[in-house]
Amino acid sequence: MPPTRSEWPVTPLKPDVVVQVGRSMPILAADLEARVALHWDAALAKHPTLYNGRVFCADVIGPDVIRGHWSEYRRVLAQMREPDLYGAGILRPLAVVGLLRATDGIVIGQRSEKSIYLPGYWQGAPAGNVESRNSEVQIDLAAQLMAECHEELGLTDAECQVGGCLLACEHPQTHIVDVGMDLTTALDFQTLQDRCHHLGNAEYQALMRVQPDTTLPEPLVPTLSAMLERR
Template identity: 50%
Template sequence: MDGFWCEYRWVLAQMRAPELADRLQLRSLAVTGLLVCRDGIVLGRRNPNSLYLPGFWQGVPAGSVEARSDKDPIDLRAQLLAELGEEIGLTDAVTLTGPLLACEHDTTHIVDLGFRIDTDLPFEAIRDAWQKKANDEYDQLECHSLDRIDLISPQVLPTTRAMLERLAQ
């Protein structure tokens, strides 16, 4: 995969005005996790103030790939673990698998790389960590039984929906 760093304001402009995609030709890279705990799959509802699809459910964590240091190569797993700490408050006790898939969002042209994240923790411990330490990326967390993922809200981000479908196979 090849790419280049650009100013985030270019990505933001394309998110706010999708018609700029033909001119800017940006495919912003992001990582998304599907956190599977002892009790099921953890989803977060995007903050109502989010720029992109507020109120939609998504796998946790998620975030744009960014340079943590100009000299370091991109480490997608480290990026995802950093997002997990920032958004959910978990920093260990997890195993990452993937990326399992890549999914391009229709209007923003963000390319999400989807990873599975497994933990033996119960959902209650994850929710407690989120409430104590995490940022406000999500206004709610839910846990869904693995055998009932067909009942998850239709308001789910594309990458999360694709990962859920893959998990159901």
């Protein structure tokens, strides 16, 4: 069954919410490490280009501050495949998601059918894990979203403006926490679509323009529903 809006807990965020590293990555017991390795090897067999980078996981989420720790993507992926893997010590990987306002409407994207996470779902665009790109210690959510603009949509810094944070929305099964953020561009939908097709990384199999009278497609990632309620 597709996830529904009511199943995903939403936390309103201050526009300038701060993300802090509160502890180091915990050491896993040997049996857990073995389970993680099994899941990672199985995933690599299907998706050879997977990269085990550092991703930020939230421990505490509040309107003003999100506090957590850096972890490994392979640990997050193992939890996606086996949700109860860590028991009470669940990982809550943080992701940024844009509510992209073009000159002629809000632009959303349909995830590729090849995606590991929610293939075929419509979501805010762009979106991606909060990750360590240059061994940084501090987490800059605006910079994280801008990097996704480059990678997924082929946009430059001069073509989009990252606004404030709106909300945090957690997937109850995978515990991925989307941070919805305002995003504005002076480009129109057709230009965005062409740019994504020619310069994007094929994260989306389709883009769609949403206007006040638009019937929304299905299935929707509940984070998108929550953000659209605030448009």
